[in-house]
Amino acid sequence: MSLVTVLELTPLISAVLLYAIPKGNTKLIKQAAIALSVVALGISGLIAYRFDTNATGMQFVESHNWISNFGIKYAVGIDGLALVLILLTTILTPIVLLAGWNEAEGGRWSVRTFYVLMLILESSMIAVFAATDVFLFYVIFEAMLIPVYLLIGGYGRGERAAAAMKFLLYSLLGGLLMLAAVIGIYIISTNQIGGTFETAKLATLHIDSLTENCLFLGFFIAFAIKAPLWPFHTWLPGAAKSATPATSVLLLGVLDKVGTYGMIRFCITLFPHATKTFTPLIIVLSIISILYGAFLAIGQRDINGLIAFTSISHFGFIVLGIFSMTSQGLSGATLYMVNHGFSTAALFLVAGWMVARRNSSQIEDFGGLQRITPVMAWSFFIAGMSALALPGISSFVSEFLVLVGTFTRYPVAAIFGTTGIVLAALYVLITVQRSLHGPAAPGNEGISDLNLREKIAIAPVIALLVIMGFFPKPVLDWINPSSTATMQAAGYSDPLPKAGK
C-alpha cells in the first residue's frame, strides 16, 4: 500500500477512533483529534522526506481496479504540486483544531461530530489532491462538500444555513458541469483508446476543437467557482462570514485550492488547445478578480468579509500565474497556493480570536488593540503584512514570481496586476489602523491577550510565513519539476530575454 493511501486513511481512522471516546468527554475528544492529526502530519512529513525531487512524473503511485467495467480505478500518486498542497493540509489541520478549541461549543450537533467532520474533511482533501483517476477525483470533489456544508450550517454564526446552502448550490452547479465534461471525455476515450479515466492516458486523446472547448469549460467553470474567480465568487463572502474560523481556514486556505489545482492538473493538461483559446479571457477575468477583490476588500466593514475579498484578489494572482504559461508564473502560482493557505490561516485565526473576544466582527468595533493586546495585535499585523506581500514574508516571493512570469508574456496584464499592490497596502493598512491603532474603542478595554494555547497555534504559522519568505527553496524544488511538466504538456516554453549578452 502506498504511503499516500495510508495518509488518506489516517484521518478517517482517527475519526472512527473518536467514537470510542464518550460524547461528554469533550476535552479528551479534542486532545485525541489534535494528537491524531499530528500523526497524519508525521506521515506526510515522511512522504516529503522520501519524495524524489529529481524524478519526473508521479510518485507513491498505487492503482487498483474499482469498477473495472468502466475502467474506473482507485489510482493515486503525487507530484510536487500535489505534495505541497497535501503538506499544506496536514500542517494546517492540527493548527486549526488547536486554535479553534472552543468553536464546536454551541453548534447544532456535538463537539465530537465537529472533530469527526474536520478529520473527514482532512482525509478528503488529501485524497482529492492525490487522485490520478478523473472519476475518483470527481467523486471526492463532490463528496468533500458534505463535511464543509455541515460544518458551516451546523457550527457557524449568523445566517449560517443560508450561507451553507448557497455554497452547496454553487458547488453543485459546478459539479454538474464537470460531471458532463467527465462523461464527455470518457466517451471520447472509449472511441479512441478504450474507456479509461486515467489522467495520463486521457491527455493523449485527439479531440476536435469545439468538443475540446466545451469540455474545457465544463472543468474550468467548476474550478472557477471553487477557486473562486470573478464573477463566480459571490458564495465566498457569505460562507466566510458564517463559518467558524477553523472551517474558514480549511475552506479558503486549502479546499478552494482544489480549483486552481484542477486548472493545472486537468484543464491545461487534458485540453492544451482549448487552454490556448481561452487564455486571453481567463487572464482578463483574473485581472478583474485581483482589482475587484481588492476594491471590495477596501469597502468591507466585516473583518471576515474583508479576508474573503482579499482571497478573491489573491486567487486572481494565482490564476494569472497559471495561465501566464511561464515557469515563473506556474511555480509562483503553486507557491502562492501554499503561501495563501498560511497567510489566510493567520488572518482568519487571529480575526476569529478578535471576534470571539469582542463579540462583533465589525471592523469599526475594534480599535486601540495594539496597546491592549500586543501579542494578538502583532499576530494580526504580521498576517496583514503577508496579505500585502511584504518582501521578507513568503507571499512576496510567490506574488513576484507570478508577476514577473506574466510580464514576460503579457506585460499589460502584469502592469494591471502590479497596481494591485497599492490596493493591497490600502486594504491591509486601513484595517490595521481601524482595529489596532487609535484610542481604545468602547468595549475593548478589558479584552485579554492571546493565551498559551492560542500562541502555540499561531506561532508555527507566523514562523512559516517568515522562513518561507527567505528560504522558499525547498518548496520551489518540489514545485519546479511539476511546472516544467505542465508547460511541456501544454506545449509552451519560456520567452527568451530580448537583449542577450
Add this chain to the structure above:
Amino acid sequence: MTTRTDLVYLIALPLFSSAFLLLLGRIADKWGHFFATAISASTFGIGLYEFFAMRSRSGDFRAATQRIFEWISVGTFKVDASLLLDQLSICFVLLITGVGTLIHIYSIAYMSHDRDRRRFFAYLNLFIAAMLLLVLGDSYLNLYVGWEGVGLASYLLIGFWNERPAYATAAKKAFVANRVGDVGLSLAIMIAFTQFGSVTFSGVKDAALHASSAALTALGAMLLLAAAGKSAQFPLQSWLGDAMAGPTPVSALIHAATMVTAGVYLITRSNFIFDASSTARLLVVIVGAITLLFGAIVGTAKDDIKKALAASTMSQIGYMILATGLGPVGYAFAIMHLLTHGFFKASMFLGAGSVMHGMNDEVNMRRYGGLGKVMPITAVTFGLGYLAIIGVPPFAGFYSKDKIIETAFNAGGARGILLGGAALLGAAITAFYMTRVVVLTFTGQKRWADGTHPHESPSLMLIPIILLSVGSVASGFLLNKGNALVHWLAPVVDASGAEGGAELFKPIVVSALALGVVVLGVLTAVLKYRGTVPVEAPAGSPLTRFARRDLGQDDFNHRVLVLPGRAITKSLVGMDFHFVDGIVRAVGWTLSYLSLSLKKVQNGYVRSYALLMTIGAIALLATIWLVTL
C-alpha cells in the same frame, strides 16, 4: 572583485537584535536601549574597518561580494541572496551606521520618558538592518527587500505614537505613497528580467549595452518612479511632511539623513541605465528641478519647525536627483551632497528635537524666540548646520551644492540655463527659509507659551549633535579635497568617458552668483523677521496660504485619487450585491418558483444532496454503459 563570507553580519546583527528585543518583551525594558545602541555601534565599527580595508586594496580588488544562499530559482529567474560592498555602498554603510549610532545615543535620552522605549530601539535596529540590505544587495530584488523593509520601519516609527489617529494616518499615508513608487520598482525588475534575463546590477549592466532605447527609457522611468516614492520627489512627495509625526530622532535618521535618500542611491546605482537613455535623464532632471523649488517654496511658509525642515529635505534631495540626471559627472556630486546633507540635516533635526525637548514638545516656531541664550550649544550647532545648508564657504553645503549648480549650468543650451537657474533660485529660497527658521527660533523676543521653561538638553543628546555639526563644518572640504569622492566613486559610476561639457560660467562665477543670491535670501529674511513676530500666523497672501497648504498637494490627491477611489469602492460594493450576486439570487429564485423539486433540495439539505450526487453518479455510469454497449 573579492569574495567574502562575513559581510552578512552587517545586516544580521541589527536584524536579530531587533527581533530579539521585540520577542523578549518587557523583560528587556531596562537594558534594551543600551543593547540596541551597542549593536548599532558595532555595525559602525565593522563599517569603518571595511572602509579602511577597502582603501588599502588597489582599485580592482576594492569591491567585495558574498553569496549568502540561493533565494529564488525558477527557470531562468535565479536570484541569490547576495551582497555587494563596493565604493558606493561603503559610503552609505558609513552614513547609515555612523549617523544611526549617534541617533541611537541621542534617543536614549530623548525617549527616556517613553514607556515603549525598548520597542522604539527595536524598530531603529530593524531600520538599520533594512537600510543596510538596501545598499548592500547585489541585485534589484535584494534591494527591493531592503527598500520595502525601510518602508516598514518608517511606517512603524512614524506611527510610533499611533494611539493618536492623526499619527496613525500619517504612517499609513507614507506606506501607501511609497507603495506607488514600489510599483515602479517592481515593474523595473520585470522589465530588466524580460529584456536582459537578469536582475543583478552586474547582469543588467552588461546586457544594457545591447538593449533597445525604448526598453532603457521604460526601465529608467520606472526606477525614477520608485525613487520619487521613497525620496519624496514630485509627484509622490506628499507623505514626507506628515511623516514628521514620528519621534524627532526618526525624522533625523530616516526622513532626513538616510532612507529618503535611497532614491538617489537607486539612480546612482543604475547609472548604466540612465547613461544610456537621454529621455530618462531628462525626466530625472525635470523631477529634481520641480521638487527642489517645490520643497523650498513650501519651506518658506511652514511655522512648524519640523515641517519646515522636512520641506527643506525634500528640496535638498531635489538637488541630488537633479545631479543624478546630469550625466556621468553628476553622480559623484549627488552622493557628495547626500553625505554632507546627512550631516547637517541630521544635526539640525536633532537640534530641533533638543529645542522641542526644552519647550514641552512645542513645534510652532512662532512660540519660540530668544532660545539662543538658554540653549547655547543647541543654537551654535544648529547655526553651523544652517551655514552648511545655505552654502557659505567653507561649510559642507558650499562644496556640494555649488558643484550641482555648476554642473546644471553646464548641461548645455536652454536646458542648462533653466536647470542652473532653478538650482540658483532654490539656493536663494533656501537661504531665506533657513534664516527664517534660525531667526524665529533662536533670536528676537521670547514668545513662549505660559509654563514653558526651556533649558539646554542633557549631554547624551548634545554629544551626537556636536559630532554631527563637526561633519557639517568639515565634510564638504574633506570630500572635495583633491576630488577625493569623485575619484573614489569613479569605478562605480564610470565617469571616465564623460565629456565635462562646455562651461557656461567659470566655477568662480557660479560660486559668486550663488553667494550673491544667498546673501540676498538671508537679508530678506532678517529684515522680514527681525521685528516683532505675531504669535498667531497672519492671514498672509494667497500665495503664502497656498504654500502653507503644501501647494495644494493634499487637495489634489484628495480630489484626483481619494474621492474617485472611494466612489469606485462604493459603486463596486453596490454592484457586487445588486448585480453580480443579484443575478445569482434571481436565478435561484426563478428556479425555486419553477421547480418544486429544487425546493426539496433547499429543504431536504444533505439527504437530498447526497441523493442528487448518487443520481449524478448513476447517470454517469448509465451513460458510460450506454456508450460502451
